[in-house]
Amino acid sequence: MRKAVGAAALVMSAVLLTGCGVLDGGSAKSDSGESASEKHKSSAKKKDKWGPPQTHEVTLEAKGEGTPQIDWMADTNHFGKVTLPWKKAVKVELKGAQLKLGIPLYITPQAVPGPDGQYVYPSCAIEVDGKQVAENAGGTSTKGCKYTLKGD
Incomplete structure (x- = not known):
């Protein structure tokens, strides 16, 4: 068998x-x-x-004083405690459908005690290839800075 x-x-x-x-x-x-x-x-x-891959220089920045937790994304997602002022530059490569659909870039600083003892959100900014594409003056705004990076 x-x-x-x-x-x-x-x-x-x-x-x-x-x-x-x-x-x-x-x-x-x-x-x-x-x-x-x-x-x-x-x-x-x-x-x-979609075209050939494209590389962009992305700079994320949070201003002010204090040591907040910051959630940010450019090349990958990150979360950690930083000392303000804080700045991070990374190279981001877009390829395939990312060139048309884009990828999210963001920075969300948590609140820190202000000069009067009230908690305030640090200001933030995002630059792509030296051009500012997002900004938040901070204060009471919790939204941080967001931008969708697409191909040229």
Whole structure:
């Protein structure tokens, strides 16, 4: 019984591989007449429809005094305690659909005690390639700074 099942499995594997074009050197043609390697090349061209990757210099900044927790995103998401004033510059690469849809950039500083003892939110700013794209004067505003970076 084992030999019969093994032989059947071997025959079935050969039939399936032949039907998929693997046993004939991988040159099987699709319904459109393209070989597997031609199809792969054409799909690689489709991926390039967004254009070549772009790298941007992103600078995030929080001003004021104190040591707040800051949540920020540019290259990846980060969270930690910092000493103000604080500034971070990173290179961000956009590729594929990110060129059209964009990626979020943000900085959200937590409140710190102000000169009068009341808690205030530090001001913040975001620059992309040296151009300011977002700013928040701080004070009572909790929204931080946000921007969607897209390709040129």
